Amino acid sequence: xRLCIIASGSAGNAYYIGAGEQHFLVDAGISGKRIExxxxxxxxxxxxxxxxTHEHRDHITGAGVMARRFKADxxxxxxxxxxxxxxxxxxxxxxxxxxxxxxxxPLPLGETRVTAFDVPHDAIQPVGYTFNAxxxxxxxxxxxxxxxxxxxxxxxxxxxxxxxxxxxxEMLEKGxxxxxxxxxxxxxxxxxxxxxxxxxxxxxxVPGHTHVFLAHxxxxxxxxxxxxxxxxxxxxxxxxxxxxxxVAERSIPGxxxxxG
Numbered sequence: 001x002r003l004c005i006i007a008s009g010s011a012g013n014a015y016y017i018g019a020g021e022q023h024f025l026v027d028a029g030i031s032g033k034r035i036e037x038x039x040x041x042x043x044x045x046x047x048x049x050x051x052x053t054h055e056h057r058d059h060i061t062g063a064g065v066m067a068r069r070f071k072a073d074x075x076x077x078x079x080x081x082x083x084x085x086x087x088x089x090x091x092x093x094x095x096x097x098x099x100x101x102x103x104x105x106p107l108p109l110g111e112t113r114v115t116a117f118d119v120p121h122d123a124i125q126p127v128g129y130t131f132n133a134x135x136x137x138x139x140x141x142x143x144x145x146x147x148x149x150x151x152x153x154x155x156x157x158x159x160x161x162x163x164x165x166x167x168x169x170e171m172l173e174k175g176x177x178x179x180x181x182x183x184x185x186x187x188x189x190x191x192x193x194x195x196x197x198x199x200x201x202x203x204x205x206v207p208g209h210t211h212v213f214l215a216h217x218x219x220x221x222x223x224x225x226x227x228x229x230x231x232x233x234x235x236x237x238x239x240x241x242x243x244x245x246x247v248a249e250r251s252i253p254g255x256x257x258x259x260g
Contacts, residue, residue, distance in 0.1 A: 001019050001159065009250035013029040014026075019111060019112045020133065024131070027051070027060070049099070067090070075107075111133055121144050134260070142162065144191070166191035167221035168230065171226075172193075176220060194222065209242070
């Protein structure tokens with residue numbers, strides 16, 4: 001399996017997943033041109049599906065453009081699709097491109113099995129995703145206020161884990177956000193702090209094996225070094241050593257990682 005983080009952060013999110021000859025996106029929250037350029041740099045000229053986590057703009061900006069350009073299907077939960085259709089959020093699509101995915105029900109697509117799972121976030125019907133091909137698993141959860149039992153169970157045993165490490169608690173508290181927004185971000189349907197991310201990784205990572213990407217860092221309430229150091233200290237305190245820990249780039253594509 002293959003993974004490339006094209007963009008990750010408050011300004012936009014897009015993740016490439018590859019398995020054999022299949023090519024997928026999870027979210028398309030930056031311009032279609034930027035996503036297309038990143039795919040072309042990896043010599044990818046087709047898409048087998050675009051999987052949307054939720055309806056917030058930083059996850060869908062380029063989704064309609066990419067679907068039309070690549071004639072790709074878009075997968076989202078039923079309530080998320082209801083919102084898209086009602087508000088015409090993604091622009092004109094063929095009816096055949098509208099695909100529903102039910103949380104907790106694995107979807108077989110060729111050699112790949114995709115599972116959406118519920119996450120606690122202030123959106124209509126938000127989900128994370130796991131992709132399984134053979135014995136390999138890639139898991140993505142980038143917007144969640146806390147770790148439910150479902151989240152823990154779905155993220156376990158991943159070869160690669162893309163997990164939100166959104167904010168530092170002290171930076172958020174002292175930062176420029178309005179009090180209501182601070183409460184929302186730190187709430188149980190908001191975003192994971194660095195320390196919360198570290199605790200969740202401690203629960204789900206395969207010791208010495210899982211490649212962890214810290215994702216969706218806040219531009220105002222976090223920085224890459226602080227996120228890395230905080231998570232590292234939490235893992236050390238829990239006597240957990242992952243295979244590799246790195247911070248996802250906010251606005252430039254990372255390397256194409258190959259697993260297996």
